[in-house]
Amino acid sequence: MSLLSINGLSLSIAGAPILRDVSLSLASREVVAVTGESGSGKSMTALAVMQLLPARSEATGAITLDGHEMLELDEATLCTLRGDLAGMVFQEPMTALNPVQTIGAQVSETVRLHRPDLNPQSRAREVLDRVGLESIPLSRYPHELSGGQRQRVVIAIAIACGPKLLIADEPTTALDVTTQAQILTLLKRLAAEDGMGLLMITHDLAVVAEMADRIVVMRHGEVVEAGDTPALLADPQHPYTQALLAASNHRVDLPGGAEQAPLLRVQNVVRDYTLPRTKLFVPAGTHRAVDNVSFDIKRGERLGLVGESGCGKSTLTRAILGLEPVQDGSITLDGTPVTDPSVRRKMQVVFQDPYGSFNPRHQVARLITEPFHLLDSPPRDHDVRIESALTDVGLSPDDAQKYPHQFSGGQRQRLAIARALMIRPELVIFDEAVSALDVSVRAQILDLIAELCRQYDLTYLFISHDLSVVRTITDRVMVMQKGRIVEAGQTEAVFSDPQHPYTRQLIDAAPQLPLHETTRARSLP
Amino acid sequence: MLRYTLKRLLSLFISLAIASLLIFAVIEVAPGDPASFMLGINAQEDTLAALRVELGIDQPKWQRYLSWVGGMVQGDFGTSYQYRTPVAEMIADRLWVSLPLALYALTLSTIIAFPAGIYAASRRGKAGDVGVMGATQVGIAIPNFWFAMMLVLIFAINLRWFSAGGFAGWDKGVFAAMKSLTLPAIALALPQAAILARVMRSSLLDVLDEDFMRTARAKGLSRGAALRRHGLRNAMIPVLTILGLQFSFLLAGGIIIEQVFYLPGLGRLIFQSISARDLIVVESVTMLLVFAVITVNFLVDLAYAAVDPRLRART
Numbered sequence: 001m002s003l004l005s006i007n008g009l010s011l012s013i014a015g016a017p018i019l020r021d022v023s024l025s026l027a028s029r030e031v032v033a034v035t036g037e038s039g040s041g042k043s044m045t046a047l048a049v050m051q052l053l054p055a056r057s058e059a060t061g062a063i064t065l066d067g068h069e070m071l072e073l074d075e076a077t078l079c080t081l082r083g084d085l086a087g088m089v090f091q092e093p094m095t096a097l098n099p100v101q102t103i104g105a106q107v108s109e110t111v112r113l114h115r116p117d118l119n120p121q122s123r124a125r126e127v128l129d130r131v132g133l134e135s136i137p138l139s140r141y142p143h144e145l146s147g148g149q150r151q152r153v154v155i156a157i158a159i160a161c162g163p164k165l166l167i168a169d170e171p172t173t174a175l176d177v178t179t180q181a182q183i184l185t186l187l188k189r190l191a192a193e194d195g196m197g198l199l200m201i202t203h204d205l206a207v208v209a210e211m212a213d214r215i216v217v218m219r220h221g222e223v224v225e226a227g228d229t230p231a232l233l234a235d236p237q238h239p240y241t242q243a244l245l246a247a248s249n250h251r252v253d254l255p256g257g258a259e260q261a262p263l264l265r266v267q268n269v270v271r272d273y274t275l276p277r278t279k280l281f282v283p284a285g286t287h288r289a290v291d292n293v294s295f296d297i298k299r300g301e302r303l304g305l306v307g308e309s310g311c312g313k314s315t316l317t318r319a320i321l322g323l324e325p326v327q328d329g330s331i332t333l334d335g336t337p338v339t340d341p342s343v344r345r346k347m348q349v350v351f352q353d354p355y356g357s358f359n360p361r362h363q364v365a366r367l368i369t370e371p372f373h374l375l376d377s378p379p380r381d382h383d384v385r386i387e388s389a390l391t392d393v394g395l396s397p398d399d400a401q402k403y404p405h406q407f408s409g410g411q412r413q414r415l416a417i418a419r420a421l422m423i424r425p426e427l428v429i430f431d432e433a434v435s436a437l438d439v440s441v442r443a444q445i446l447d448l449i450a451e452l453c454r455q456y457d458l459t460y461l462f463i464s465h466d467l468s469v470v471r472t473i474t475d476r477v478m479v480m481q482k483g484r485i486v487e488a489g490q491t492e493a494v495f496s497d498p499q500h501p502y503t504r505q506l507i508d509a510a511p512q513l514p515l516h517e518t519t520r521a522r523s524l525p
Numbered sequence: 526m527l528r529y530t531l532k533r534l535l536s537l538f539i540s541l542a543i544a545s546l547l548i549f550a551v552i553e554v555a556p557g558d559p560a561s562f563m564l565g566i567n568a569q570e571d572t573l574a575a576l577r578v579e580l581g582i583d584q585p586k587w588q589r590y591l592s593w594v595g596g597m598v599q600g601d602f603g604t605s606y607q608y609r610t611p612v613a614e615m616i617a618d619r620l621w622v623s624l625p626l627a628l629y630a631l632t633l634s635t636i637i638a639f640p641a642g643i644y645a646a647s648r649r650g651k652a653g654d655v656g657v658m659g660a661t662q663v664g665i666a667i668p669n670f671w672f673a674m675m676l677v678l679i680f681a682i683n684l685r686w687f688s689a690g691g692f693a694g695w696d697k698g699v700f701a702a703m704k705s706l707t708l709p710a711i712a713l714a715l716p717q718a719a720i721l722a723r724v725m726r727s728s729l730l731d732v733l734d735e736d737f738m739r740t741a742r743a744k745g746l747s748r749g750a751a752l753r754r755h756g757l758r759n760a761m762i763p764v765l766t767i768l769g770l771q772f773s774f775l776l777a778g779g780i781i782i783e784q785v786f787y788l789p790g791l792g793r794l795i796f797q798s799i800s801a802r803d804l805i806v807v808e809s810v811t812m813l814l815v816f817a818v819i820t821v822n823f824l825v826d827l828a829y830a831a832v833d834p835r836l837r838a839r840t
Contacts, residue, residue, distance in 0.1 A: 052742055075747065083745035090743075095736040098755045100833055109754070110744045141834040157744060 002027045003197045004049065004165055009061035011044060011221075013054055018044050019221045021061070026197045028164065031188070033200040033212035033229075037244075037438035038409075041221040042201045046167050049199070050088055051078050066164055084114040087158030089187075091170035093151035097142040103128070103153045104138025110160040127156040131186060147309075148179035152186070159190055166191060169201040176308035176465065181509035184211055203438065205248045206468075206511035209233055217241045233514055243440060248513055250443035251472045252450040254302065262296035263459055264320065264427055269293045269329035271315050289315040291483035292329070297427065297459060304474035304491060305463045306506070312483040313463055317431055320461070321349060333427060345374035348420035352432035354412035358404040364390075365400040368419040375423060389418040392455070394448060410441035414448065421452065428460040434469060446473055467510045471495050479503045526837050529830050537823045544815040549590050552808050593808065602809040607801045612809045615794065620813075622692055623783075623790040626706050626713070627775035633714035634721055634771065641718070642725025647752060649730060657722065664719025673712035673785040680708060690787035709786045713779050717771045724767045728760040735759070761832045769825035773818040777810075 002025040011019035019041045026032045034042045047053050049063055051070055063070040066085055070078070082088075090096045098106060107127060108120035115123070124138055131152040142150055151171065158166060168187060172180035188211060191198040202208055208215055209229065216226040217240065225238040236242045271290035289312045297303050307313045318324040320331055322338040331338045333346055348371060351357045358367055365386050372378040379385060387397040393414040404412060413433065420428050430449075434442045446469065452458055464470050470477055471491055478488040479502065487500040498504045560576040561568060577583045581592070596603060602612035645657040681689035687708050693701040732738065733756060741751040780792030791810060798806035830836045 050743060052739065079745045079747050081745070082743055088740075088743040090736060090740060092736050096740045098737045098741070098759065099835060100758050101755070109746075113745050143835045154740065157740065 003030075003066055004199065005062075005064045006045070006049070007062040007064070009045070009048060009059060009063060011041075011048060011053070011057060011059045013058075014056045017221060018057075019048070019059075022218070022221070022223055024216050024223065024226060026165070026199055028197050029192070029195050030214070031191060031198040031200060031212045032214045032216060033202060033208040034216045034218060035202055035205060035208055035244075036218035037203060037440060039220070040218040042203075042218050043169055044221075045218070046088070046169050046199065046201050049165075049167060050082055050086060052082075052088075080114070083110050083158075083163070084161045085163055086165040086167060087161070087163040089151070089154050089158050089166070089168040089171045091173050093147050093154055093174060096154050097150055099142055102139050102141055103136070103145070104140075107138075107153065107156050107160055110157050114161045123160065124156075127160045128153070130159070130190070131156045132182075146179075147175055148183065151175065151179075151183055155183075155186065155190070159194065159196075162194060164196060165199065166196045167199045167201070170203065171200070172207065173203070177467070177506055178308065178509040180207070180511070184511075187211075204511065205233075205244060205439070206513045209513050210511050217244065245513065247439040247443040249468075250439075250446060252446050254450055254473070254475065255454045259299045261299055263299045263301075263334060264297040264461075265330070265332045266296070266316075266320065267294050267330050267332075269316070269319060269331060270327045271312075271319055271324060272327050288483050290319065290326070293480075293483070293485055294329070295478060295485065295488065297461060299426075300457050300459055301476060302453070302459070302474045303461050304470035304477035305461060305480060306465065306467060306470050306477060307480035308465065308506075311480045313480050314431070316480070317349075317429060317461075317463055321347060321429065345371070345423055346426040347429065348423070348425040348427075349429040349431060350413070350416045350420050350433040352435050354409050354416060354436065355404075357416060358412065360404055362403070363400065364402050364404070364415060367404070368415060368422055370419060371423045371425075385422065389422055392421070392452065393418045394444075408441075410437055410445060413437060413441075413445055417445075417448065417452070421456070421458075424456070426459060428458055430460055430462045430464075432464055433462075435464060435466060442469070449473060467495070467507060468512075479506065526830060529837055530827065533823055533826045537819055540819050541816065544819070545594055545812060546590070548808055548811050548815065549593065552804050553586060597809070597812065603805045605798075605803055605806050607798070607803040607806070612806050615806065616791070616810060616813060619789055619791045619794045621695060622706075622788055623776055623779070623792070625702070626710055626779060626788070626790065627772060629703070629706055629710040630713035630717065630775050630779075631768070631772055633710055634718040635768070637714065637718040638721035638725055641722040643729065643752070643757070645722065645726040646729035646733065647749065649733075654726075658726070661719035661722050664715050667716070669712050669716050670781045670785055672715060673709070673782055676708045676712055677785070690785070692788050706788075709779070709782050709788060712782050712785075713775055717775070721764065721767055721771065725760070725764050728763045729756055732756045732760045758832055762829060765825050765828050765832070769821050772821050773814075776817055777814050 005023075005025040007023050009019055009022040010017070022041070022045055024032065024034070024045075034045060036042045044053070048059055049065065049070065051073070053059065059071055061071070065081070068077075068081060068085070070081075073081070097103070104121065104124050107124040111118050111120040111123045121138065128134075128136065128138070133149060133152050133156070136145065136149065142153070145153065155171075166187070171187065172183050175183060184207065187198060187200075190196065200208065200212060212229050214227065215229050215232050217224050217232075217238065219240050225232065225236065225241045227237075232241070233245065236245055269290055270288065270292055272286040272288050275285040275287055291312075293316060295303075305313050305316070315324060319326050320338060322331075322340075322343065333343050336343050338347070368389055369382065369386060386400050390397050390399055395411065395414055395418070399407075404415070407415065416433070434445050437445060449458075449460075450473070462470060462474050474491050476489065477491045477494050478485045479494070479500065480486070481502045487494060487498065487503045489499075494503065495507065498507055560573045560582070564572060564576060574583075581589065584592075593603070600613055602616065604610065605612050605615060608615070641657050641661070645654045648654040677689050680686045688705060691705065693705040695702045729752070733752070738751055738755060741755045742748070746754065777792050777795065779790060780796055782788070783790040783792045791814070795807060795810045795814075797803075798810065
């Protein structure tokens with residue numbers, strides 16, 4: 001008999017249908033992954049199991065967890081089951097813990113709630129040791145820990161009472177690749193050791209491929225396909241699964257050819273941050289965020305920059321944009337220092353968050369023509385420019401009169417690209433520009449960038465933590481660690497034969513989909 | 526924590542120094558000569574000069590500033606121009622009315638506001654929430670002097686439970702003194718409670734949307750337990766800010782209520798002294814209020830750090 005079985009679950013929130021007839025099952029010791037893009041209902045399925053749905057939700061069907069009919073139980077009984085029979089791990093470790101309580105208090109609280117027979121303190125110590133936090137005292141607060149350590153604390157809370165089911169909702173999405181690999185290994189190990197069933201919710205098929213026994217693919221609140229992992233990946237039946245796989249392995253065709261003349265020169269750049277003083281008469285210490293970095297970008301070249309959070313890539317990016325003072329070295333574009341205002345019009349940037357980077361009260365026409373104020377005299381053919389810019393990025397000229405909220409995330413990223421290209425900059429900086437997008441949308445945006453390269457000979461710096469994306473969209477790549485460029489070279493060469501141990505570590509840690517010929521050639525519907 | 530406290534203390538002293546300079550300067554430029562005010566318009570020039578020497582206002586400004594500050598540090602606030610009694614004594618008498626009144630009102634306001642705010646937040650969007658929020662609207666909208674007069678009308682004149690005004694004095698016993706402060710305290714507390722309840726509610730609602738509240742629920746805590754154990758403390762920062770501001774206001778801002786109830790409080794003292802150009806009293810009371818405000822802010826800062834470990838770590 002299965003540990004968890006969901007039968008014909010339908011869910012609506014405030015009348016809007018979210019899930020339709022979802023069925024899946026999970027046995028003890030089994031790892032089942034629910035995958036799909038945003039809005040597919042995968043997280044709601046997980047929350048429905050815990051009965052932690054938002055207000056005004058109505059669920060029909062059946063969820064049976066270890067003999068309990070979860071939809072029929074009252075709140076008091078549910079409280080005794082949550083945390084005891086089923087534990088849950090969430091996506092955002094930075095905010096999933098109470099900032100004003102010590103981690104010891106937060107872990108032992110679960111024990112105190114469900115297992116009065118155990119000593120909460122010693123049990124908390126025990127589970128924290130199990131999740132690999134042997135050296136961290138119980139008296140620490142969440143803000144004193146790294147993202148990966150916090151996620152371990154969240155996992156410790158979830159497993160503290162020895163649940164039969166562990167639900168992990170995008171447990172590694174917010175983490176760096178090497179941390180992600182460690183957390184995935186930990187989850188898998190704990191599930192195996194305790195004989196737990198593990199329900200993994202993730203958008204990343206590559207993560208799933210290495211972990212799950214079975215995969216459930218969801219779209220628009222429905223299960224479109226389910227099956228054993230190897231079979232499903234090798235021979236997906238549903239067109240959506242096929243498209244999803246194709247998008248995850250998406251490769252673009254970049255046109256060739258960079259000139260020899262360097263456009264951007266970064267020479268021996270150093271950026272120090274002053275640390276807060278700790279002693280009155282001792283000079284304040286410094287943190288070197290960028291340490292003696294030098295590189296060139298040639299005209300027409302597409303350069304990638306990869307590295308984990310805190311490696312200094314954002315600081316370097318801001319320095320290139322002239323937004324950050326440097327303590328040593330120089331950054332020049334076409335021979336002019338980037339801090340010179342005349343350089344501003346030659347560089348444009350596309351940011352990660354397509355929601356936060358537009359003023360919600362302005363129309364598209366105004367938003368994408370914002371860079372015009374950098375020019376000495378704004379062009380006369382305003383409307384023509386807007387029209388062609390929107391067409392270039394695959395939107396319609398009619399969209400000029402709309403507001404940002406009328407667009408999806410992918411469309412907004414197209415708008416951001418249109419805005420960046422409006423004044424034909426010589427250098428475009430893509431700062432994690434596709435990281436927040438679903439795989440299918442990401443594939444489309446990557447195609448768009450490649451197409452624009454063909455049309456306008458773009459030169460860009462593409463910053464990302466996602467190795468597979470950088471691999472396909474750049475000619476050359478640099479790997480950054482602790483403020484230094486540890487390896488640089490032709491993208492394909494670096495990826496196929498990494499020289500620096502850190503590069504090897506990054507590439508090994510990145511989850512990969514097994515490549516099957518069947519999924520390669522297909523494109524999105 | 527020690528570093529944080531020392532840093533806050535340092536900023537407290539700097540604020541006090543700047544405030545004393547400002548107050549002294551403002552009072553100096555204010556028109557009106559206390560000597561001629563005291564002796565009337567028909568006073569002789571030599572009498573005026575003699576009085577100025579007696580009051581010490583013939584000395585250079587910097588010297589007067591230093592002796593004023595030096596005196597205050599030792600508890601000597603000078604002598605009132607008008608009543609010829611030590612200012613320290615006058616302030617002490619009034620403080621024994623205003624300080625208990627402010628604390629009384631603040632306690633009442635907290636006792637009403639916390640449960641009301643928590644209740645409204647836990648019933649978000651439901652009838653209970655709408656009811657409490659409606660009541661707070663009314664509480665903010667009603668002018669407190671009108672409300673004070675209604676209290677007098679009902680509880681003093683009709684029911685005869687309390688006296689309509691005046692202060693019994695602490696020598697009549699704590700109960701009698703507190704009784705005469707009860708109606709004023711209620712009148713002062715109500716609008717403050719209404720504001721505080723709204724802040725409490727909105728602050729809690731923000732916290733309820735946080736991810737860690739979902740973690741708490743996933744542990745098996747009920748909605749109410751999660752709110753009490755994980756929500757409240759995180760929601761306290763804005764509430765503490767408002768509490769600090771309210772205490773500062775209550776200490777002297779109760780002047781209208783003091784008038785309605787004929788209470789000999791600080792507000793009335795400062796008002797009377799301004800009318801009489803009794804500048805030394807004005808200076809001293811203002812400085813005392815500034816001192817109170819800055820001290821309360823200091824205490825609020827300490828309370829922040831006690832509530833939120835991240836603040837302790839940052840400094």
